[in-house]
Amino acid sequence: xxxxxxxxxxxxxxxxxxxxxxxxxxxxxxxxxxxxxxxxxxxxxxxxxxxxxxxxxxxxxxxxxxxxxxxxxxxxxxxxxxxxxxxxxxxxxxxxxxxxxxxxxxxxxxxxxxxxxxxxxxxxxxxxxxxxxxxxxxxxxxxxxxxxxxxxxxxxxxxxxxxxxxxxxxxxxxxxxxxxxxxxxxxxxxxxxxxxxxxxxxxxxxxxxxxxxxxxxxxxxxxxxxxxxxxxxxxxxxxxxxxxxxxxxxxxxxxxxxxxxxxxxxxxxxxxxxxxxxxxxxxxxxxxxxxxxxxxxxxxxxxxxxxxxxxxxxxxxxxxxxxxxxxxxxxxxxxxxxxxxxxxxxxxxx
Amino acid sequence: xxxxxxxxxxxxxxxxxxxxxxxxxxxxxxxxxxxxxxxxxxxxxxxxxxxxxxxxxxxxxxxxxxxxxxxxxxxxxxxxxxxxxxxxxxxxxxxxxxxxxxxxxxxxxxxxxxxxx
Numbered sequence: 001x002x003x004x005x006x007x008x009x010x011x012x013x014x015x016x017x018x019x020x021x022x023x024x025x026x027x028x029x030x031x032x033x034x035x036x037x038x039x040x041x042x043x044x045x046x047x048x049x050x051x052x053x054x055x056x057x058x059x060x061x062x063x064x065x066x067x068x069x070x071x072x073x074x075x076x077x078x079x080x081x082x083x084x085x086x087x088x089x090x091x092x093x094x095x096x097x098x099x100x101x102x103x104x105x106x107x108x109x110x111x112x113x114x115x116x117x118x119x120x121x122x123x124x125x126x127x128x129x130x131x132x133x134x135x136x137x138x139x140x141x142x143x144x145x146x147x148x149x150x151x152x153x154x155x156x157x158x159x160x161x162x163x164x165x166x167x168x169x170x171x172x173x174x175x176x177x178x179x180x181x182x183x184x185x186x187x188x189x190x191x192x193x194x195x196x197x198x199x200x201x202x203x204x205x206x207x208x209x210x211x212x213x214x215x216x217x218x219x220x221x222x223x224x225x226x227x228x229x230x231x232x233x234x235x236x237x238x239x240x241x242x243x244x245x246x247x248x249x250x251x252x253x254x255x256x257x258x259x260x261x262x263x264x265x266x267x268x269x270x271x272x273x274x275x276x277x278x279x280x281x282x283x284x285x286x287x288x289x290x291x292x293x294x295x296x297x298x299x300x301x302x303x304x305x306x307x308x309x310x311x312x313x314x315x316x317x318x319x320x321x322x323x324x325x326x327x328x329x330x331x332x333x334x335x336x337x338x339x340x341x342x343x344x345x346x347x348x349x350x
Numbered sequence: 351x352x353x354x355x356x357x358x359x360x361x362x363x364x365x366x367x368x369x370x371x372x373x374x375x376x377x378x379x380x381x382x383x384x385x386x387x388x389x390x391x392x393x394x395x396x397x398x399x400x401x402x403x404x405x406x407x408x409x410x411x412x413x414x415x416x417x418x419x420x421x422x423x424x425x426x427x428x429x430x431x432x433x434x435x436x437x438x439x440x441x442x443x444x445x446x447x448x449x450x451x452x453x454x455x456x457x458x459x460x461x462x463x464x465x466x467x
Binding site: 028030321323332334338340341342344345346347348349350 | 362363397402404405406408409410412413414415
């Protein structure tokens with residue numbers, strides 16, 4: 001578990017510190033205060049393969065970096081991770097992601113990303129993790145680096161399958177879409193986790209009795225999720241946003257056992273009346289499957305629903321608001337009693 | 351739901367805000383300000399009771415829309431001991447509030463003006 005978190009020189013942040021994290025962690029904040037950047041920082045820090053994490057954040061999902069230009073250099077890609085989209089000065093301050101180090105403890109839990117000039121006068125990107133550094137030439141092609149690392153990690157995983165698997169239990173639920181639900185469903189085939197998913201879906205559709213992923217006629221579509229409701233087989237796509245959101249969230253969560261789950265904009269598609277029950281599922285699975293959960297929201301209904309579960313699990317959750325004021329980011333931690341004060345006096349926390 | 355006539359007591363989101371423990375306290379301070387021609391550029395915020403005043407204060411201090419100035423007027427500690435103990439609280443306060451020459455009224459006025467203007 002990640003007990004605290006520090007981010008330096010990353011994206012919009014000069015520095016941001018979160019002193020305490022728990023099993024379930026909720027983050028609030030106005031638009032563009034850096035909630036997504038914070039999640040990207042978590043994602044890179046928690047991901048076993050940093051290059052793959054960077055690829056997924058900057059190239060695969062976010063489309064603002066050109067896809068067509070196949071030969072983007074490492075420098076031109078990773079500069080977007082640095083403060084103000086500019087590579088740090090060589091041998092200067094690094095991007096730092098990690099748990100806050102108490103005095104006397106070692107630096108093992110930090111990830112450092114920096115640019116340096118090596119002995120041959122080459123410009124290098126250096127990624128240091130657990131005190132082990134890996135270098136890449138900034139002018140080299142990023143996609144090649146990505147392929148290289150993917151091969152290496154696949155190789156490692158097949159070499160000692162079960163041990164390494166543990167480390168890749170990191171799921172990122174985006175604010176919209178449905179992720180790779182087919183793959184996630186197959187991953188939990190023949191386990192009791194499928195029953196947990198079905199149970200969660202019954203929050204919205206009490207008469208749902210089963211799920212099936214069915215081959216489509218048109219090849220391009222792949223398999224799609226269908227539900228059995230009162231003996232009828234209904235495609236999930238026809239069933240409304242709420243149940244699809246729960247499917248995405250809970251499938252991701254049961255796929256993150258002994259790992260981490262990031263959920264961006266929890267409330268999307270969820271009517272306020274079901275949010276309390278979804279939180280209940282999240283608190284309970286976080287405990288039983290040992291998943292540390294990080295969630296962002298804009299919605300006061302979501303915060304209220306979260307509060308109802310937090311009350312009986314005070315030590316198991318944290319809540320923070322990210323603020324951006326006078327060109328500085330800061331983090332305001334809330335105790336349960338603070339949230340309770342705000343809710344009982346109708347005061348805006350977001 | 352609150353009726354329109356008490357909406358002015360719910361201006362808890364203003365940049366300057368005065369927290370009060372109840373409806374009557376809001377009315378008293380408002381009248382006091384009118385009588386003394388004090389410019390009320392703050393929002394009156396009725397917190398219903400003394401516990402809620404503290405909750406509201408805590409919530410405002412941590413909230414996303416922090417006021418620039420927060421005043422808290424606990425009226426009975428301010429006025430009540432001043433007058434004959436047998437008087438009902440509100441009549442005591444009204445009496446003082448109307449009497450500009452009472453020292454406590456002057457002090458209260460000075461505090462309001464200094465804090466919010």
